[in-house]
C-alpha cells in the first residue's frame with residue numbers, strides 16, 4: 001500500500017486560512033489503513049479545524065466526504081456538487097488522489113493534507129515500513145524475496161558494503177542490513193550459491209528516476225468516458 005502521514009495541523013490551518021467554506025475528502029483505501037486519510041481522520045481533522053477557527057472568534061463550514069479510492073475518477077465524479085459548493089478542496093488522499101482530484105475539478109484549488117511517503121507494509125499496528133521503490137523491473141526472485149533497492153540504504157545489488165555492525169545498517173542502526181537478511185534467507189532456502197552470479201547493472205530507465213511511467217493493458221483498455229457514463 002501507499003503509506004502517508006498527515007501534515008502538521010499548523011500547516012493544514014494555514015492552507016485553510018483564506019477560506020470560509022471547504023470540502024475535506026478522505027480516501028478509504030491505502031491511506032486509511034495507515035490511519036492517515038480515512039473517514040475517521042477526515043472527521044477528526046475537520047473537528048480540529050473548526051475548533052481552531054472558533055478560538056480565533058471566527059467560523060468555517062467544513063463538508064466531509066470519503067471516497068472508496070481517490071485515484072479512480074469514477075469515485076470522484078459523484079463529489080461534483082460538493083466540490084461546486086466549496087471554495088476549496090482539501091484532500092486526505094495520497095499524491096495521486098490529490099492530482100486526480102485537481103484534474104477532475106480543474107476550476108477548484110485542491111490542497112494536499114498528507115505527505116506521501118512510500119510503498120510499504122504494516123509491520124505491526126502503528127508501524128509501517130518501506131518495502132518497494134517501484135523500480136520497474138523486480139529482482140526479488142534473485143534476492144530471496146528481500147528487496148535490496150528499498151531495504152539497503154545504498155541500494156546495492158551485489159552484496160553488502162561491509163559497513164554493517166551486529167546485523168544493522170551503518171546508515172541507520174535502527175534497521176537491519178538488507179544484505180545480511182538476503183544472505184540468511186538464501187541460506188535457509190539452500191540457495192547461497194546463487195549469490196555467486198553477479199547482478200548486471202539495472203535498467204534504471206524503468207524506475208521512478210526516469211520519465212513519467214505508465215502501464216497499458218490493451219486487452220482491458222476502455223475509454224474513461226464509457227466508465228463514467
Ligand code: SF4
Nearest residue numbers: 132133135138139147
Ligand atoms: S526489486 Fe524493484 S519492484 Fe521489486 S520490490 Fe524492489 S523496488 Fe520493488
Ligand code: SF4
Nearest residue numbers: 152160161169177178
Ligand atoms: S550496511 Fe547493509 S543495508 Fe546498510 S548500506 Fe551497507 S549493505 Fe546496505
